[in-house]
Amino acid sequence: xxxxxxxxxxxxxxxxLLKAEGGVQLDDALENEMILxxxxxxxxxxxxxxxxxxxxxxxxxxxxxELGYLHRGYEKMAENMSxxxxxxxxxxxxxxxxxCNNVGWVLAVEKLAGIEAPPRAQYxxxxxxxxxxxxSHLVAVGSMAMDVGALTVLLWTLREREKILDIWDILxxxxxxxxxxxxxxxxxDLQPEAKAKVEWFINQFDENLDECEKLLNTNKIxxxxxxxxxxxxxxxxxxLGMTGPSLRGSGIDYDIRRYQPxxxxxxxxxxxxxxxEGDCLARYFVRIDEMRESAKIVRQILSKMPNGDIRVNQxxxxxxxxxxxxSKMEELIHDFMIVxxxxxxxxxxxxxxxxxxxxxxxFYFVSKGEGHPxxxxxxxxxxxxxxxxxxxxxxxxxxxxxxxxxxxxxxMGEADK
Amino acid sequence: MKEIILNQLSANLPxxxxxxxxxxxxxxxxxxxxxxxxxxxxxKNDEKLKFIICEDVTAIDWARKQxxxxxxxxxxxxxNKFRLVVKADVDESECKIDTVSSVWRAANWHERExxxxxxxxxxxxxxxxxxxxxxxxxxxxxxxxxxxxxIEGSLPLPKK
Numbered sequence: 172x173x174x175x176x177x178x179x180x181x182x183x184x185x186x187x188l189l190k191a192e193g194g195v196q197l198d199d200a201l202e203n204e205m206i207l208x209x210x211x212x213x214x215x216x217x218x219x220x221x222x223x224x225x226x227x228x229x230x231x232x233x234x235x236x237e238l239g240y241l242h243r244g245y246e247k248m249a250e251n252m253s254x255x256x257x258x259x260x261x262x263x264x265x266x267x268x269x270x271c272n273n274v275g276w277v278l279a280v281e282k283l284a285g286i287e288a289p290p291r292a293q294y295x296x297x298x299x300x301x302x303x304x305x306x307s308h309l310v311a312v313g314s315m316a317m318d319v320g321a322l323t324v325l326l327w328t329l330r331e332r333e334k335i336l337d338i339w340d341i342l343x344x345x346x347x348x349x350x351x352x353x354x355x356x357x358x359x360d361l362q363p364e365a366k367a368k369v370e371w372f373i374n375q376f377d378e379n380l381d382e383c384e385k386l387l388n389t390n391k392i393x394x395x396x397x398x399x400x401x402x403x404x405x406x407x408x409x410x411l412g413m414t415g416p417s418l419r420g421s422g423i424d425y426d427i428r429r430y431q432p433x434x435x436x437x438x439x440x441x442x443x444x445x446x447x448e449g450d451c452l453a454r455y456f457v458r459i460d461e462m463r464e465s466a467k468i469v470r471q472i473l474s475k476m477p478n479g480d481i482r483v484n485q486x487x488x489x490x491x492x493x494x495x496x497x498s499k500m501e502e503l504i505h506d507f508m509i510v511x512x513x514x515x516x517x518x519x520x521x522x523x524x525x526x527x528x529x530x531x532x533x534f535y536f537v538s539k540g541e542g543h544p545x546x547x548x549x550x551x552x553x554x555x556x557x558x559x560x561x562x563x564x565x566x567x568x569x570x571x572x573x574x575x576x577x578x579x580x581x582x583m584g585e586a587d588k
Numbered sequence: 589m590k591e592i593i594l595n596q597l598s599a600n601l602p603x604x605x606x607x608x609x610x611x612x613x614x615x616x617x618x619x620x621x622x623x624x625x626x627x628x629x630x631x632k633n634d635e636k637l638k639f640i641i642c643e644d645v646t647a648i649d650w651a652r653k654q655x656x657x658x659x660x661x662x663x664x665x666x667x668n669k670f671r672l673v674v675k676a677d678v679d680e681s682e683c684k685i686d687t688v689s690s691v692w693r694a695a696n697w698h699e700r701e702x703x704x705x706x707x708x709x710x711x712x713x714x715x716x717x718x719x720x721x722x723x724x725x726x727x728x729x730x731x732x733x734x735x736x737x738x739i740e741g742s743l744p745l746p747k748k
Binding site: 181183184187190238239242244246247248251282283285409410411412423425430431519520521522524531533535537545546548550554555558587588 | 643736
C-alpha cells in the first residue's frame, strides 16, 4: 500500500476543517476526533463530490465540501465559441435535464439579441422543460430512496423516466444529450407521434407515480431516515443561496416561473408546492408534488398548443430551415454567415434565469457585439445548493450525509461547470 | 422601482456616488469599490428594498489598462420581484475588494470562485481558498491572458 505524502493532502483543506476549534489529539482513538474523507469516488455522493468530514464518534462536527473534480472550464470555452456552438455543451451541465439547460441558454441569448420565438416554439419549449423536470425529479427521488435503502423505487422511477427518454427519441433523435432548441425557435416541429406519446405518458403517469409513492410513504425505514434530518430554516436557506425544491421544502415559495414568468408560464394554472419542515422528507414531498404539477402543466400545454411556425423569421440571427439552405441562395449565405461568424448581438449585458429541476439556472452574458460572448457566466443551482451542505450535515450522523446529499439532489456536471 | 432604489440609496448613503444604466429592462448601478459593503447592506436590510437573495457574484476581465476588472453582483428582491445588478471596478494594481459574504452568506463560494478564476482577492473573506483549481495552480484561468489551450506543466500530473 502506498501512503500519501505530506504534500499531497493540502494543508489548507485540513486548516479549513479545523478552523472551528483547534487541537485534534491523535492519542486514543475512542476519545478523539477523526477526519473522514468521503468521495470523490463514492456512489452516494452523486458524482464526484468530495466531502471532508470531521467526526466526533459518528457525529459530524464540521464539513468542508471540495469541488472541481469535474471542472471542464465551460465558461472559458464559451468565450471562444459562438452562441450556437455552445448549445450542445449546455447538455453537459445538468445532464439529468439537458433540455431545461438548452431552453435556458436560448432564452438568455434571445433576450440579449432581442429575438422572440414564435408561440408554438415557446409552447414546445415549455412542454419539454416540464417533462425534463419530471424526468429529473424521478431520478432524484429514486436515487435518494436507493441511498437510504429502498432499492425497488429506483427501478420503478427509472421505468417512468425511460418513457420520457423515448419521447425525446422521437422528438429530437437523441435520448440523452438532446441539443434540441435553437436561437429563435426549436430544431424541428413536434411530430404527431411524439405528441401522441406525450399524451399517453401524461395520462398514465399519475397512477404510476402513486404506486411509487405508496412504496415510500408507508415505508417506516424510509420515513425514519429522512424525518427531521438535515433541517434548515427558510431564512438560512435563502441566505445560503439555495433555490429550487430544496428551498421550497423550507417554506419559501420562490419559483422563477411565478416570480419572473418567462415564456407562457403566467397563463398556466399550477401551484408551487411548499413544505415548512425544512428536512429531507419535506424536500422529497416537494419533488413528488412538483411532478404532479408539471404533469398538470403539460396537459394544459397540449390542449392550448397553437399551430404555426417553429422558428422566427429573422434571417441574420436565426438559422434557416435545412431544405431552404439546399435550394435557395439567400438562405445558404445566411446559414454560412451564422455558422461561421455567429449572430453578433448588440453590445450589452444580460442575465436571464430559468427554473430548472434543481433550482435557478442563470446565464450572464457580456457582449461586445461580436459573434462570441466576451464573458459567459453560468449560475448553476447545484453549486449554490451544495454550499448549504456544511450547515445541513452538522450534528447528524455519517449515514445521514447520504440522505442529505440525496435530498438536495446535486449534479456535479453543473456544480463544477 | 428604479426611483425607490435610487431614493433610498441617496437618502441613506448621501456620500456614495451611484452611476445608473439600463439594458433590456435590467437596472445596473455602479459604485466605487470602497462603498460596496455599505451599499449591499442597505440593499439587503432596507424595509422597502429587501434584496435578500444574492444570486450570483462574478467578474469581468475587460483586458484594459485601467480598471481591468469589474465585479458584478446579481441580487433579487422577493418582496418586489425585482433583480438588480451592482457593479464595482477593480484595478489590476490593487486587485482587492471587500467581501460581501458578511451580508449574504451565499456570496462566500461565489467569491472563492472569482478569486480562483480571476485572482481578485476579497478582504476579510472567512475562507478564501480556490474553488475549482488545485491550490498549487499558479494562474487564474478566466483572465483573458490565459490561453484556452492551457499552460504546459502548470498542473502537476499524478505520479506513475
